[in-house]
Amino acid sequence: MHCYVYFKAHLNNQTAVLQCLTRLQTSLRQLGLKPEVQKRPNAHDGIETWMEIYRDIPEDFEETLAKTVSQSGLYSHIIGKRHLEYFVTVTV
Template identity: 35%
Template sequence: MTDLYIYYQVREENAAALRDIITALQTRLGAQHGVAAQLKRRPESKDGLQTWMEIYTATTAGFGASLDAAVRAAGVAELTAGARHSEVFTDLTPCA
């Protein structure tokens, strides 16, 4: 299983609207795919921009495509400043 970390910037004036959209999206995807989701942001803003991070833990194959489709359908790109950046992490296998 993998964990997804997606970060991007949000204009301060779009923050409230986007928070509602992402929260609903995460609730829906969590129920459909059985993943735990978190939404975080850096505490400071810079030049009117906030940096946000979505975290999805223990995702399975195909989740990324479902997430991308949900983000497109929700119109997230219209409320962010620039691209969404994704990072994928897997658990380390303990050495015997």
């Protein structure tokens, strides 16, 4: 299963968001995960949309992620909530 997380942040908070995401990603890599970060190419009205991608996640991932995000300081730089979506690979 894969987890996709998106959130919004003010463009002027980009440096702080990147610092928090670096801390978050470093912590998760130490747990054996290989996270990716993307963002939309253009801000809209000074707001950016960010995407975290986590592939092949363990069963307790959501709890681990919540704890790690809290420790990273990311919550203080985002607008609204982080949205988690889960997908599984389908063989066709």
